[in-house]
Amino acid sequence: QVQLEESGGGSAQAGGSLTLSCLVSPNIDDMSVAWFRQAPGKEREGVSAFHTSKRSGYSDSVKGRFTISRDLAKNTLYLQMNDLRPEDTAMYYCAAEKWVTWSLLLESDSYNSWGQGTQVTVSS
Numbered sequence: 001q002v003q004l005e006e007s008g009g010g011s012a013q014a015g016g017s018l019t020l021s022c023l024v025s026p027n028i029d030d031m032s033v034a035w036f037r038q039a040p041g042k043e044r045e046g047v048s049a050f051h052t053s054k055r056s057g058y059s060d061s062v063k064g065r066f067t068i069s070r071d072l073a074k075n076t077l078y079l080q081m082n083d084l085r086p087e088d089t090a091m092y093y094c095a096a097e098k099w100v101t102w103s104l105l106l107e108s109d110s111y112n113s114w115g116q117g118t119q120v121t122v123s124s
Contacts, residue, residue: 002031002113004094009118012084016122022077022094022115028070032100033077035068036108037090037120046106047092048079057105062088084122091117 008020024033034049048058048068056068067080077094095111104110 002026002096004096004113004115006092006094006115006118009092009120011121011123014085014122014124016084017080017082018084018120019081020079020092020094020118020120022079024075024077024094024096026075028075028077028096029072031096031098032105032110033070034095034106034111035077035079036093036095036106037088038093038117039087039090042090044093044108045090046108049100049105050077051100051102051105052098053102055102059106081120084120086122086124089120089122091119093117 003025005023032051035047036044038044050056065083069078094115096113097111100110
């Protein structure tokens with residue numbers, strides 16, 4: 001059974017930075033792992049993901065500002081978020097799945113294992 005635990009959320013000013021972490025158990029190496037976010041009243045949105053093919057993808061809304069990475073030794077996925085904007089305010093979730101089609105990398109239905117989420121709030 002896959003377990004995921006996010007950390008690192010908090011508050012930031014517009015233009016600031018935050019780094020989110022997601023501890024993946026038992027093993028991150030053979031899974032596609034992703035970050036999603038959901039703002040109040042909005043649908044869950046795929047932000048970024050790392051595919052088992054070693055490729056990564058980003059939504060257009062965060063491309064050039066956010067960077068996804070992973071530390072295999074620590075079984076941890078990261079999301080470095082720079083140049084934060086108020087519209088980045090949301091609950092951020094980590095997700096993992098063993099088999100994900102590349103074209104569906106940022107679709108929430110591609111993932112069956114989810115963390116509890118960590119809140120990110122960006123003020124102007």
